[in-house]
């Protein structure tokens with residue numbers, strides 16, 4: 094049966110985080126994945142998965158988040174059989190650790206892993222693809238490597254403005270110009286962008302690398318309020334928090 098993509102963009106307002114639900118409606122079991130679920134909105138996401146008749150197979154993270162606790166641990170507790178996913182480079186614990194070039198299949202569809210370190214050392218971008226040879230709308234989930242007309246900060250968790258600049262230019266700006274890009278957060282009310290739009294209008298990453306580094310060194314952002322709780326919890330995909338929340 095031909096793959097058919099179901100796609101939902103979900104928002105968690107306290108951390109301005111986007112969670113993405115993707116499923117292959119062409120598969121008899123309607124296999125699905127969630128990218129970057131948040132603990133606070135897990136019940137909403139699980140209800141939606143059930144209402145749509147999907148079978149969730151992976152709860153995936155683009156990186157170890159510093160501003161909120163991932164929902165992957167809670168989802169595993171509430172939906173036995175779902176596997177957590179994160180990059181090997183993050184050094185976090187998950188059921189499935191991925192590296193650059195890996196493909197995560199759900200039905201005939203897959204997400205290809207592109208290493209995009211710089212915001213954190215283990216950041217990855219997930220790019221959609223399809224196993225069979227058919228025309229397909231393509232999208233990439235950039236986590237905090239690339240935000241809409243912005244990018245993730247680089248001042249903690251192994252962050253590096255040099256690495257982020259190289260990651261975005263080599264792994265994201267080389268994708269097809271009309272590819273849709275979906276970020277991990279948005280603080281300004283945007284929902285989606287394209288590769289072509291960011292190549293022209295991103296106010297940070299269109300600059301030369303030295304100017305970019307200067308911009309990043311002078312962001313003067315306060316540390317995320319939940320950082321001391323979120324990072325240790327997310328190093329185990331949120332598992333240490335589940336006992337009090339299930």
Ligand SMILES: N[C@@H](CCC(=O)N[C@@H](CSS)C(=O)NCC(=O)O)C(=O)O
Pocket residue numbers: 108158159160237243244245246247278280312314315316317318319
């Ligand atoms: N105020 C928020 C944290 C906001 C923040 O630092 N966002 C990060 C991504 S989450 S670690 C970021 O990279 N921002 C880049 C930017 O340019 O805003 C909180 O207290 O949680």
